[in-house]
Amino acid sequence: MIPSTAVDAVIISCGTELVTGQCVDTNSAWLSAQLTPLGVKVVEHVTVGDNVTHLASAIRRALDGASMVILTGGLGPTLDDVAREAIAAAVGEPLEENSEALAQVRAFFDRWQRPMPESNRRQAMIPRGCEVIANPRGTAPGIRYSRDDRHLYAFPGIPAEMRAMFNAAVLPRLHAVTGGATTESARLLCFGISEAKLGEFLADLMQRGRNPSVGTTASQAVLSVRVLSEGGSAEEARRLLQADVAEVRRRLGTTIFGEGDDTLECVVARLLVEHGETIATAESCTGGLLSKRLTDIPGSSAYFLRGYVTYADAAKVDLLAVPADLVSKHGAVSEHVAGAMALGCQRAAGSDYAISTTGIAGPTGGSPPEKPIGLVYIGLAHSTGVETLRVLCGDHLTRDEIRDRSCKTALNLLRLRLLGVGSAEGR
C-alpha cells in the first residue's frame, strides 16, 4: 500500500537517445501531470542513458529519497534495454524468466497472429520478488517492486503503452489513498500579454511562501498562471484555490482564454458550437497549420467546413477570387490581400466566418523595413464585413514560431469576436 501521508515521487527516464538529445522526454511531464492533482509531490525528474551502472545508482538514490519511484524506458526487446538488469542490481535480486511475463509477451504476438521473435523472450526476465504489470498495448511487461513503504514502478518508454499501464496499475492505488487530498491546483491561460506585465498585475499574489502559491510561465506565447493551494482538507484547499482563481480572473479579464489543457483552438471550437456557427480557412504562410488546429478537435465537422492552402499567388486568385491586380499592386503580404482572401473564402465556403493568413515566415524572403520576416496579416470575415490585423512577430523567431504565433493570433482574433469583445481590448 502507498502510505496515506504525503507521497513524494521521483520520476526516472532511461535512454541514451534522451541524454544525447535525439529525443525529448515527454513521459516525465505526463506522469507529473497525472500525479500532482492527486496530491503527490514530484520532487525531481532524472534522466540517464542506457547504462546499467548509472541507472541502478539513480534508482537506488530515488528509492532512498522518495516513497514512490516511476521509471520509464529500457524495457524493450533489444540489447540496449537495461532497465531489467538495473532494477535487479539496485534492489539486490537476481533476474529470472517469469512465466507470467512470458505468457503476456506470447499472447501479444498470438493476438496479431505473428510468431514471437526470439529477442522478445528477453522481456520476460524480471527481478525475483517483483510483480509483473500487464501491457495491453505492446510487448514489454512492466515491473513493480515494493519494500516497506517504498514503491518502484517500471514502464516501457513508448508513451501510449506507459500511459495505459500507469492508468491501470498506479492510478487506482493512488485514488484509494489520496481520498483526503490536500493539494488543489489550477492553471489559467492567457494570450496577448508579456510575462513581466502579468507579474506586475499579480505581484501581491506571487509573494513567496504565500498559500496558495501563484506562479507564471511563458511557453510559445501562451502565458500560464499556475495556482497551487494547500489545505488541511480537500475542501479547504479547494476554497482557497477558488478565491485566488476568481481574483486572477477579475484582474486579467478576457486576456484569459482558458484553463488547464485548453488551447485557443478548443476554446474557439466550443464557442462556434455554442453559437451554431461555421468557419473556413484560407492560408498562405501558415500552410495548413490553422485548419490542422481547428480539426484537431473531435467533432470538428460540426463547425469546420473547408480549408484552402493558397500557397502560390495563382491559387489565391483561382480559388479565393482575390483580384490579381490587388496582389500585383500591394503584394501578397498586405492587409488588402488578407481581407480579400478572407472574404473570398467566406463566399466560396458559405461559412459564417473565414480566417486568412498571409505573411513572411522566413528564414528568407523579407524586405525590411516595409516587409520584414515575421510580418503577417490576418483577415477575419464575419457577418458584417471583414477586419484585418497586422502582426509583427519579430525576426528573432524561427519559421515554426512565426507560423505558430500567426495561428494563435488568428484564433484569438476570432475568439474575441465570438465573445463580442473588440479585438483591441484584451490584447
Added chain:
Amino acid sequence: MIPSTAVDAVIISCGTELVTGQCVDTNSAWLSAQLTPLGVKVVEHVTVGDNVTHLASAIRRALDGASMVILTGGLGPTLDDVAREAIAAAVGEPLEENSEALAQVRAFFDRWQRPMPESNRRQAMIPRGCEVIANPRGTAPGIRYSRDDRHLYAFPGIPAEMRAMFNAAVLPRLHAVTGGATTESARLLCFGISEAKLGEFLADLMQRGRNPSVGTTASQAVLSVRVLSEGGSAEEARRLLQADVAEVRRRLGTTIFGEGDDTLECVVARLLVEHGETIATAESCTGGLLSKRLTDIPGSSAYFLRGYVTYADAAKVDLLAVPADLVSKHGAVSEHVAGAMALGCQRAAGSDYAISTTGIAGPTGGSPPEKPIGLVYIGLAHSTGVETLRVLCGDHLTRDEIRDRSCKTALNLLRLRLLGVGSAEGR
C-alpha cells in the same frame, strides 16, 4: 578553461511547471544534442521545481560529479524565479546587484522604447564573483561560475534565449578544447518496420560493449538507429562510424528514409526539388496537417502549389469534383474516394503529384468491422495514374497519432515513388 580531457556534463532544468507536468522540458534535449557531437558526455538530466533548497542541492551534487553543469530556467523577473539565489547558496557567495547586468536589462527595454518595469531589476542580482552572460533576445542575463576545472552556466528557460546564449557563450570554448574530439555519432531514420524486426536485422551490431555502439529507438512510428563510435582520434572515430553506417544502410535499404534531423517531409521536399516536380494535397481526416508539413520547409513554394482541406463531403464534391454517387455508394472513407480526391486535386492544381487522405481519426465515428477507427485511405496521383493504400492504424492510437501516422504513410508512399521503388518494397 574547460579541460581538454573528456568533459562530462549534467544538465539541470528548474521550474515548478516542469515537475508538475504543465510543460515539457525541451531545453535539456536541445543542449544534449549540441554537446554530444562535440565529445561532451551528458551523464544526467535533472529537473527540480522553483525551490531554492532543492535547486541548490541539485547544483551542488552536479558540480561534485561533472566538470560542466548547465542550468536553464529560474532567471525570470518574477518572485518564483529562484535560480539566482540557488546558485549563490550552492557556491557560497552573496547576491549583489551587478551593474553590467543591470545595464543589459535596461538596454533591452531602451531598444524597444519601453520603460523598464521595476520587477526586472531583480534580474541584475548576480552571485559575487560570477560572470554575466549577455542575452541578445530577452531581459534575463545569464550567469557563469567557475571553480578550478568546474564550470556552471545558467541560462533563462525560454528556448530562443537559451539557445542564442549557449551558442555565443559556451560553444566557442568547447570548440577550442575538443579539436581532437573522440566521439562521432550518426542517426539513421527508418519508417515502416517494427523495432523488434530492426533489432533482429542488427543484432550482431547491437552487442553491448561493442564499439561503435548501435541502439534503436521508436518514436511516433519512426525508428532511429543510433551509432556512436569512440576513437583515439577524431579520424579513427569517424572511420569506425562510417563503416557501421554503411553496413546498417546495406541491411535496411530504402526502409531508411534519412539521417540526423531529417523528417519524411524534408526528404520528400528534397526529392521534389531535385526532380523539378510539384505537389498538391487534398485532405480530409488529416485536416491540413499534410500541407502544414510540406510547407514547414523554407522554400516550399518551389514544389507546393496548393492544398484543399475538404473536411465536409460537399467540399470533396465541389472542390475536387469527386462524383457524389461515389461518396454515397462507397462512403467518404473508401479507396474509391481517396483515388478520386487525388486525381481531382492533381487536375485542379495542375501539379505533377497529388496526395489525398480520407479516414476515421476517432475517437468516435468508426463502424467496425468494415470501417473501424484508425482506417485511413491514401491516394497518390502521379504521371501515369493513381495508386491507393489502405492503412489500419489500430484503435489503440489517439486521434493525433492516427493523423500523424496517416501523414507519414502518405509522405513515405510519395518518397518511394520519387525513388522509383514499388510501394510494397521497403515497407
